[in-house]
Amino acid sequence: MLSGLHHVAIICSDYEKSKHFYTEILGLKILAENYRAQRDSYKLDLQLPDGSQIELFSFHNAPQRPSYPEALGLRHLAFALKDIRAFTEHLATYGIEAEPIRTDEYTGKQYTFFSDPDGLPLELYQTRVLTKIQ
CATH class of the missing domain: 3.10.180.10 (2,3-Dihydroxybiphenyl 1,2-Dioxygenase, domain 1)
Structure with missing residues (x-):
């Protein structure tokens, strides 16, 4: 197993x-x-x-791997973290742009995508559900 x-x-x-x-x-x-x-x-x-x-x-001289549009095979690599907004702000200080943060309709968790230097799609996926302060 x-x-x-x-x-x-x-x-x-x-x-x-x-x-x-x-x-x-x-x-x-x-x-x-x-x-x-x-x-x-x-x-x-x-x-x-x-x-x-x-x-x-x-x-x-490694060959290029097509990523966009999405191709068969490994789609992306996802990293787990608790605070996506703080990490996307950290990325921005290095000039790395992340897509707008979205919420997974099935889990209620936030996620976003960005790329490594070769364009490999990377995902940030929160490991806890955010609660609204009332």
């Missing part, structure tokens, strides 16, 4: 730019960084607070 998500692997076009994005802007912790000479490629292991990981790879 599956017990959780261990990692998601991402191939980037500009390793230093993506490393900065995922570590400095999104705040993921570096677990390991390895240069693989035979492939002329980096592999960066990153960890989120819940223990799940992202493997960031650099490969020269």
